[in-house]
């Protein structure tokens with residue numbers, strides 16, 4: 707049930723690598739969070755998945771079709787980081803534009819999402835706040851009734867209530883229609899709330915991927931002085947924090963003994979450790 711896949715994708719800009727050997731899959735009926743520092747390559751990865759940018763090498767498939775040329779696949783919708791909309795259009799014009807441009811358009815659904823966001827349809831796009839613009843861009847994307855939805859930092863401009871509303875809408879879409887969602891975010895608390903899978907990108911490389919529940923179960927914090935190798939068994943130390951007493955370990959949880967303590971690792975602990983770890987460990 708793979709909706710989007712990349713295999714061995716590379717991309718460089720003027721000789722500088724932006725993506726290196728990226729391989730992953732996004733499944734139907736799931737929300738995958740794409741996480742990474744500024745400049746990690748998230749937008750580049752999304753632009754390649756959408757077909758707005760060509761990879762230098764590697765394979766990209768959307769809904770079972772390999773993509774070789776630029777162009778948005780039918781069945782895919784994308785909300786870019788800067789939410790491009792026609793500034794002089796009213797919201798109603800934008801919705802009509804969506805209706806004319808898409809054969810699978812659901813006008814009532816899109817209008818309902820705009821109404822839920824309390825954005826007046828007669829307002830011009832240029833007068834909307836960034837958060838309102840996000841809600842309109844999302845309504846336009848969801849109105850296409852996509853099977854794959856890519857969202858580049860969709861929640862960044864939203865207040866906490868709007869975030870919850872958008873999260874509810876997306877999760878309902880995923881549950882009811884089996885939509886595959888890939889969304890980038892800098893806020894791990896949001897990821898924890900919305901996503902069931904995680905993809906961590908560091909300097910253009912996939913550093914970690916998997917189901918959130920599995921990743922949380924596979925990692926723990928080990929605290930104490932001495933050599934962690936004496937207690938972690940088959941596990942591996944992903945990162946040792948400054949001071950040398952706290953280690954983020956991946957593997958079966960060690961039985962605490964002697965001076966050692968173990969604690970559950972949070973998503974922040976896991977992501978930050980993998981981003982800080984040397985590449986061969988991640």
Ligand SMILES: Nc1ncnc2c1ncn2[C@@H]1O[C@H](COP(=O)(O)OP(=O)(O)OP(=O)(O)O)[C@@H](O)[C@H]1O
Nearest residue numbers: 719720723724742743744745746747748749750751
């Ligand atoms: N069109 C371009 N020309 C040259 N370099 C580019 C271009 N687009 C991206 N890059 C470079 O590729 C790298 C990855 O950029 P990208 O925008 O994909 O990162 P990001 O993870 O989305 O960052 P942010 O979180 O800040 O949005 C950066 O070093 C960036 O400078």
